[in-house]
Structure formats: structure tokens, C-alpha cells
Amino acid sequence: MVSTWLGSCAPRPTTAPTVQSSTAVTGVSFYPHEVGLSWSYLPEGEPNSAAPYTVQARGATLYGAQPVQATQLTGRGADQTWFRSYSAAGVLLHGLRKPGVNVRLEPAWLEYPAEGAWKVGLTWQGQSQVTLSGDDGKAQAQGTLTYSYAVQERRRVQTPAGAFDVWVVTRQITDTVGGLFPATQQLWFTPFVGEVRSPEGLLLIGRNFSPRPGSQP
Numbered sequence: 779m780v781s782t783w784l785g786s787c788a789p790r791p792t793t794a795p796t797v798q799s800s801t802a803v804t805g806v807s808f809y810p811h812e813v814g815l816s817w818s819y820l821p822e823g824e825p826n827s828a829a830p831y832t833v834q835a836r837g838a839t840l841y842g843a844q845p846v847q848a849t850q851l852t853g854r855g856a857d858q859t860w861f862r863s864y865s866a867a868g869v870l871l872h873g874l875r876k877p878g879v880n881v882r883l884e885p886a887w888l889e890y891p892a893e894g895a896w897k898v899g900l901t902w903q904g905q906s907q908v909t910l911s912g913d914d915g916k917a918q919a920q921g922t923l924t925y926s927y928a929v930q931e932r933r934r935v936q937t938p939a940g941a942f943d944v945w946v947v948t949r950q951i952t953d954t955v956g957g958l959f960p961a962t963q964q965l966w967f968t969p970f971v972g973e974v975r976s977p978e979g980l981l982l983i984g985r986n987f988s989p990r991p992g993s994q995p
Contacts, residue, residue: 806987808893809869810972811847811862813837815987817972819980826938829854831980841872842882868892881958882909887925890967896945900929908955921954935966935974938983942968949977 806812818830831853839848841861850859858876862869863886870886883906891902903926910919930946944966951959959977966975974982 806970807864808969809864809890810970810987811835811849811864816985817982818984819976820938820983822975822979822981826983830983831856844872846872862889866892868895878913880911880913880915882911883907883923884909887923893969896929896969898929898931900927902927908953908958910955919955923951923953923955923958925949925951930964937974937981939974939985942966942971942974944968944974 806815813835815835817833819833820826820828820830831851833849833851836848836850836859839846839861844861844863846861846863848859848861850857856876858874860874861872863872864870868888869890871883871889872886873880873882875881885904885906887906888902888904891900903924905922905924908919908921908923909917911917926949928948930948932943932945935942935944945968947965947967948962949965950962952961953959963977963979964975965973965977968974971985972982973980
């Protein structure tokens with residue numbers, strides 16, 4: 779994320795290559811999370827020659843006692859992992875972690891709705907209790923996070939990674955623990971591809987899996 783979280787990591791040069799769309803991956807989900815999948819991103823407006831952020835699906839793990847799927851972002855000094863679960867009801871974010879800080883969300887935050895729910899005008903919202911803790915597991919702060927999403931439109935966009943039909947979603951967040959996330963951001967989502975534009979303004983520039991037959995380029 780390019781937010782309070784990534785913003786606290788001092789950028790540094792990296793030689794990590796841009797992910798190329800070259801590996802055929804069968805059975806990629808509507809919300810891609812299969813282990814081995816990888817995406818590369820740049821902050822919107824930066825040249826393709828800039829050092830990218832890389833997002834990788836790390837696979838199944840436990841977050842506390844909760845079975846989850848881990849996704850890790852690295853690059854420019856950042857190192858952040860999200861812990862999510864996927865079901866017919868959508869995508870739930872249970873927490874996230876970077877060195878020295880863990881953020882637990884109870885109940886889990888609904889990041890994405892059920893696959894069949896997508897339509898222009900769709901909204902969803904919720905509230906989670908937030909607990910911030912250190913590597914020792916001791917709580918450092920607690921509060922409340924409230925979120926809401928609205929699907930604004932579906933449109934065709936051109937990106938360094940190709941052209942995509944995206945759902946344009948506005949996300950709004952407030953919390954009582956110091957503004958962990960940007961208050962209002964826009965994201966672009968494409969089924970079987972993932973976030974073409976993240977809520978923090980990261981634009982997709984490549985991925986390591988080929989498109990599913992009949993889906994996006």
C-alpha cells in the first residue's frame with residue numbers, strides 16, 4: 779500500500795524486475811490468490827523505468843487461529859503482508875503486518891463482495907475493531923474502523939500492463955487510531971486479474987500469469 783503504511787518506509791533503489799506476463803496459470807480465481815501469482819505496480823504517473831512494487835500470493839497460513847491466504851508486497855524498502863480469506867461471500871481482510879506492527883481486524887473487513895453481486899451502484903459497508911500490536915504481541919492501541927464502498931461505473935482503461943475492463947470503486951475509511959488508511963480512494967478491479975489500480979494509487983504494470991480464456995488480455 780502507498781499509504782501511512784508504505785509511506786513510513788524510506789524508498790531505496792531496487793533491482794527487482796518488472797513482472798512479465800509469461801507464466802500460464804490454470805484455475806486462477808475470480809479474486810486471484812493462488813500461490814505463486816505475482817503482480818508489479820508503480821505509483822500512478824511514474825515512468826515504467828522506475829523501481830516497481832511487487833505483490834506476491836504466498837499461500838495458506840494461520841493468522842492467529844484463522845486459516846487465511848497471505849499476500850506480500852515488497853519494493854522500495856516496503857514489506858507488508860495482508861491476511862485474507864476467500865469464499866462465496868467475497869473477500870475478507872483479517873489483518874495486515876509489516877515489521878514491528880500488526881493490525882488485527884475483528885470482525886474481518888469485507889474488501890470485496892460475492893462474485894455475482896457486482897453491478898454499477900452496488901454499495902457495502904461495515905465496522906471492525908482494530909488492535910495494533912508489536913512483534914511481542916502486546917496491544918499498543920485499539921479503536922474502531924468504519925469502511926464503505928461504492929461501485930461507480932464499469933469502463934475500459936489503458937495501462938502499461940494492457941487494456942482492461944474495470945469496475946471503478948470508491949472506498950471511504952475512518953478510524954480512531956490515527957488514520958491508518960487514506961480517507962477516500964479509488965480502485966479499479968478486473969475479475970481474474972485483480973487490482974488494476976490499488977486504493978493507494980498503484981497502477982498495474984505487469985503480472986506473471988496469462989489471461990484466462992475469454993477473460994482480460
